[in-house]
Each structure stands twice: as structure tokens, then as C-alpha cells.
Amino acid sequence: MSWSSLPWPFRKGRDGGDLAKERSGKEGEDEEFGITDSLLDFVTTFTVDTFKSYPLNLNQGDPTAEGDRTGGAGNVRTDLTQWQQQHAVHILSKAKEISKLRYDLCPRHMKDKQFWTIYFLLVKTHIAPYEIRAIQKAKLKSMETSDDISQKKAVIEVEMMESNNGTSSTGDLDDEINRD
DSSP states (O other): OOGGGSOHHHHTTSSSHHHHHHHHHHHHHHHHTTOOHHHHHHHTTOOHHHHHTSOOOSSTTOTTSOOOOEETGGGEESSSOHHHHHHHHHHHHHOHHHHHHHHHHTTTTSOHHHHHHHHHHHSHHHHHHHHHHHHHHHHHHHHHHHHHHHHHHHHHHHHHHHHHTTOOHHHHHHHHHHHO
16 A cells, blocks of 8 residues: 555645645744744743742732633633643743643642742733734634624615615515516
């Protein structure tokens, strides 16, 4: 049996075209979530001490503080924004150092919430423009959606008015049938 007779996943990378498209798509998605070479270089400098010695107090000792909520894709915090969750999933897959640090630190030395809070504070200068761009895109998309909804409502209202005024095309059809 030749490779060319196998189904598509096995032939995918043979000519390199599909593989190149897939890579460029992933790179574009990484860029969308702020995963750049400079960020990857920066996060490789993080150590366990970077996180342990960071001056952060998240309601430690407060019995009413929220519990540690993990879940979703890649077992990432659910109290992060959607963009931050996606960024966290991408950074965990791209920068194995962060994944290892998270494994070493959570939950023995700190809670997951503390880890991600410190991480996002440390990388704020690197990812802020990308997060702002994502927020702007979401706003534009919601505005377009609301415009589409209002346009559809206007079309429906016009159609209803026409049908109420008796300008329906079914009356014309009935006249043509009766003539024959």
C-alpha cells in the first residue's frame, strides 16, 4: 500500500504546502494572543524565586476569599478573561519553562490564581497592546452584530407593514390563476 492511497491526515505534510499553511495559521494565532519571540525570551528568565518573592497578597488568610477555580481548556483558571485564558493555553504550550514553573509552584507554594496574577503582572508590558487590540476587535464585532440585528428588525417590520397593507403578492397570483 502506498502513502498516496492513505486518507488525508497521513498525506498532509508530503508536499509541505498544507504544513506551511498550518504553521503560518498557528503563528498568526500566537501573534494574536501576544506570543512573540521577545515574550518567549522574557519568560525563559523566570525562576521559582521570581514568583515566590513577588510582593503580592491575594486575601491570604481570608476565609471568605474565593476558592481556586480551575477548569476549561488546559486546566487554566476560569476567573481570567477569555483572552487571558487563550494566552495562558498558548504560552503553556509554547514555553515549556512556564509549564514547568507552574507545575513546581502550584499548589505546593502558591495557588493557581496567584501564579497567573503574578505572571500577567510580570508580562503586562509585553502583552498589553495585544490584549487591547483583542478588546477593540470584540467591541467592533459586538457593534456590527447589533447593527445587523437592527437592520434585520427593520426589514422584518417593513415586510410586516406590507403584508398588513394588503400588498401581498399572493393576491396577484390568485388573479392570474382565475384568468386561466
